[in-house]
Amino acid sequence: MEEMLEVVREYIIEEYVEDDSEVTFDTPLISGGIVDSFSMVSLKRFLENKYNISIPDDKATPEAFDSVNKICVLVKEYIA
Template identity: 35%
Template sequence: MADVNGLDQAQITEITEPVKEFILETFLPGEDPSALEYDTPLISGGIIDSISTLKLVTYLEEEFDIKVQANEMNADNLDTLSEITTFVISKQ
């Protein structure tokens, strides 16, 4: 896993791993965890739809104690695990 915006590996893993687990459990039951990669397109790839995106945001807000604006809930910020991680860190 590459560094994101100069953050260290541990910080990234702390966010990425639980998010990945949440997405697998909630939206992709039964999927092989290794199939969900750091850059798998979630919204533009049809893996999560708009209602699922709302669920993901609710989860991110509760889990990482951040506040997400309505205009931020889109594929620009949340399309991949990598983008989600960057987004969460920028909000903390």
């Protein structure tokens, strides 16, 4: 889990953060304005490719994607 948390955090920083803002495992991503709902699709596709899973659209909600911790909990549900 620790490794996955780091992988997801690094992806989010690389993909979405354009200044020196800090992102912790609990930083609110969508509600905090770091990831806009328009750009969530990249994150979903990254997770699906990286962990070879398929996340149903109705599970990939702004709430479920709102922190690194929440994202990793969601991903673990779909890892065989």
